[in-house]
């Protein structure tokens with residue numbers, strides 16, 4: 001099969017190679033374990049990883065980790081070469097014994113390196129969900145990671161309440177726009193902090209107010225909109241200098257929920273304690289596997305209810321062909337995308 005693989009380090013448009021590689025098979029998976037960096041040769045005493053399905057892919061979503069993995073700035077080192085892509089939709093063509101009930105079904109799943117989702121055949125693991133009725137393959141491909149991460153950040157970790165004011169950085173991005181929708185659905189007042197008029201308009205359509213950081217310092221603007229008090233919570237997929245700076249618009253005893261690092265990881269100013277701020281870390285990867293599966297199931301049930309009520313929707317703003325992946329990732333790296341960009345893989349071999 002032809003798959004988009006990364007061999008070296010640098011910008012994805014320079015590093016991605018359309019390689020001819022064998023399709024993954026159950027024999028390949030039988031001798032491997034799983035850790036945070038992906039599929040790994042078994043360490044002494046480690047059990048093989050047996051919670052997988054083989055997928056004939058129809059669609060895959062692009063996301064910033066496709067860029068940071070290629071650059072080598074993703075927080076977990078990823079062995080080379082690997083197939084890029086972290087999630088997508090496919091039909092289950094084979095499965096581990098405990099997952100054979102899914103054979104023939106169309107599912108949305110997370111795919112872990114080296115078998116990323118930008119290939120005609122990939123491997124979905126653990127938190128695998130049937131694509132709900134009425135959801136397109138493109139929407140399904142853009143569903144699991146943004147929605148589950150956002151739900152985890154907004155509810156379990158961020159404890160966002162109705163009536164609170166929440167600032168969201170990177171709010172027009174894939175994860176950011178999911179956070180905005182869930183905060184709005186929770187009854188919070190949302191102030192999106194984004195760069196550019198098109199992103200302001202995009203977030204306003206989702207029910208947020210929006211501040212354009214490209215037009216000036218967002219801190220006085222957010223303070224002004226909250227009567228000088230500041231927001232109750234910042235939900236932050238960006239961090240870096242911009243994330244730290246926005247704490248100037250966080251009220252005393254406010255929470256800064258750190259759920260991504262699009263702007264990089266910088267050391268935290270220890271003076272946050274002087275305003276009784278709470279820094280909250282949030283990622284789905286950090287739990288023991290059983291607990292993660294349980295959290296995903298609970299989250300999925302809550303998201304299903306929001307989908308059914310029309311209060312949440314995967315936001316696919318563009319669909320591209322398989323050959324257009326490097327150009328689309330160059331747009332993503334340059335902050336020119338909104339919501340998710342999805343790759344049509346159906347029919348690619």
Ligand SMILES: NC(=O)c1ccc[n+]([C@@H]2O[C@H](COP(=O)([O-])OP(=O)(O)OC[C@H]3O[C@@H](n4cnc5c(N)ncnc54)[C@H](OP(=O)(O)O)[C@@H]3O)[C@@H](O)[C@H]2O)c1
Nearest residue numbers: 063064149170173174175194195259260261262263283284
């Ligand atoms: N915690 C978890 O479990 C988890 C799960 C999924 C993703 N993530 C992380 O969440 C972050 C966002 O991922 P995503 O796929 O949603 O990204 P995305 O769609 O590209 O959106 C990221 C947004 O961040 C802003 N940004 C600020 N500095 C940036 C920079 N140097 N490069 C690119 N964007 C920058 C941009 O907004 P403006 O231009 O409007 O400022 C951009 O729209 C990533 O760090 C990813 O690794 C974490």
